[in-house]
Amino acid sequence: MKDGFTQVPDQADAVPPDLAVPLLAHAADAIICADAEFRIRFANANAEQLLGYAPGELLGVNLNTLLPPQSRQRHAQMMQAFAQLPQPSRQMVERSAVTALRRDGSEVPVTAAIACFQWRGELIYSVQLRLHQSALYDVMNFFSRYLQEQKMLALLSAAGSVVSMNPFGVQFSGEPLPVGKAWLGLPCWQALSARDAVRLANGLQAAADGWAFTTRLLLAWAGRDGEVEVALMPVVSGERSFMIGAEVKQVAHTV
Numbered sequence: 001m002k003d004g005f006t007q008v009p010d011q012a013d014a015v016p017p018d019l020a021v022p023l024l025a026h027a028a029d030a031i032i033c034a035d036a037e038f039r040i041r042f043a044n045a046n047a048e049q050l051l052g053y054a055p056g057e058l059l060g061v062n063l064n065t066l067l068p069p070q071s072r073q074r075h076a077q078m079m080q081a082f083a084q085l086p087q088p089s090r091q092m093v094e095r096s097a098v099t100a101l102r103r104d105g106s107e108v109p110v111t112a113a114i115a116c117f118q119w120r121g122e123l124i125y126s127v128q129l130r131l132h133q134s135a136l137y138d139v140m141n142f143f144s145r146y147l148q149e150q151k152m153l154a155l156l157s158a159a160g161s162v163v164s165m166n167p168f169g170v171q172f173s174g175e176p177l178p179v180g181k182a183w184l185g186l187p188c189w190q191a192l193s194a195r196d197a198v199r200l201a202n203g204l205q206a207a208a209d210g211w212a213f214t215t216r217l218l219l220a221w222a223g224r225d226g227e228v229e230v231a232l233m234p235v236v237s238g239e240r241s242f243m244i245g246a247e248v249k250q251v252a253h254t255v
Contacts, residue, residue, distance in 0.1 A: 029130050041124075107214050163243065
């Protein structure tokens, strides 16, 4: 596959063959290439980080696995129809907002640019992913809902300690005046299963790294037994100073 990213007939001398893959590997965007069967043949480090995979773990994974289950059939049909168009090399969209599924089952909003081309008689899909701007919240917008909403809203430091929390969040957490304390150490999280505790810790690390994270967890706490939805996102304050915004709400199930 390595040579496949270097042999463009009308630009054969534009990029030395031994530079093409390193350029893709270190690109700012997350880049994934898959074959006609949607098997991933290349994924750079940013793709692995964005989607929560270890180095090399994405290779051989079906591209549709990176989408929520309800989106997979439609996406596969759309990609196949796109590949039937007559142009040998083309771009599907400039940037389209989609939801990607991370390895731990959490979802992250991204923008995607998709292209396909023929390489040595083989169809190749190229996907470029970038964190969607909806995942970056200005700190003032975050706090505009601070008092009104019946959910936990907390502003955390990059290290995960509580900087501020709305009144509902203080009541929910079970910890009076939790400012300066580790968010993951709040009493409300002590009832989580080991699996969900790891998922929450991974989400906090993802947000500290600049990625948005959402997941649902089972929580039995202070009479609020059931499922909660947790969203963690980078929050911009001033000159690109990052903190972490945390939202927690109960999920209402209908029968």
